Amino acid sequence: MANHKIVVEHQVDMPIGAGFGTSGAAALSLALALNEAFKLGITKMEAAQIAHRAEVECKTGLGTVIAETFGGIEIRTKPGAPGIGEIRHIPAEKDMVVTCLSFGPLSTRKFLTDEAVRKRINEFGGKLLDRLVEEPSVANFMKFSRQFAEHVGLISDKLRSVLKATDEAGFVCSMPMFGESIFTIIKKDALPKLLKIFDEHNPSGKTIVSGIDSEGARLL
Numbered sequence: 001m002a003n004h005k006i007v008v009e010h011q012v013d014m015p016i017g018a019g020f021g022t023s024g025a026a027a028l029s030l031a032l033a034l035n036e037a038f039k040l041g042i043t044k045m046e047a048a049q050i051a052h053r054a055e056v057e058c059k060t061g062l063g064t065v066i067a068e069t070f071g072g073i074e075i076r077t078k079p080g081a082p083g084i085g086e087i088r089h090i091p092a093e094k095d096m097v098v099t100c101l102s103f104g105p106l107s108t109r110k111f112l113t114d115e116a117v118r119k120r121i122n123e124f125g126g127k128l129l130d131r132l133v134e135e136p137s138v139a140n141f142m143k144f145s146r147q148f149a150e151h152v153g154l155i156s157d158k159l160r161s162v163l164k165a166t167d168e169a170g171f172v173c174s175m176p177m178f179g180e181s182i183f184t185i186i187k188k189d190a191l192p193k194l195l196k197i198f199d200e201h202n203p204s205g206k207t208i209v210s211g212i213d214s215e216g217a218r219l220l
Helices: 022-037 044-058 064-070 108-112 115-134 138-152 157-168 188-200
Strands: 073-078 086-090 096-105 179-187 206-210
Touching (some): 064 073, 073 138, 138 179, 188 206
Antiparallel strands (some): 073 086, 096 206
16 A cells, blocks of 8 residues: 555544543544545444554543444443444434533543542442343433442532532433533433523533434444
8 A cells, every 4th residue: 555644634523531432433433534535445343443442552442432333322231342342222212312511521541540440430330231231221321320420439529519400400410431521311301401500500611412323423
């Protein structure tokens, strides 16, 4: 293959390093784009495996790429790259949206190399995963996610203040791993009430509302 100078430009609308999988999305989109640009002839699955390996080696994530490859709300039942790891999809109603409030980043590399944090993740995550596989639903996904976030112990005072307000209003919110952010999955008709709470606690944060993509990463 001839030598080429490659300039990569990413347009990222989500906060970077705030728990929304932007590093995995960047690696995956780049692998798919390079495959197309250079006519390498590798499959989508092979491109996703390359992106997963880059994530793991750079310590920017462990399971993001497989989720972004297939889309939807998923349970990772077996770890590993796309084609090796296994997922199960959780059914979601069409009028559901993901709603987030982000205050900024936390270092994924720092926490993935922190033995105490990894121990808390491993000792509790598997138990909640088994329960979610037995009773897969959006409600349980959010409930167990919150229990996991509480157990890992990274919720800041700023996030705790928002969570107290959302709890009192009847919303089950959690924290993405890893970012100083809050998220939940709700029906659209409940959105105004939640956004009002976010606005009251949002002097420096960014509010995001997104639909749920069921196709996964693809070239546009």
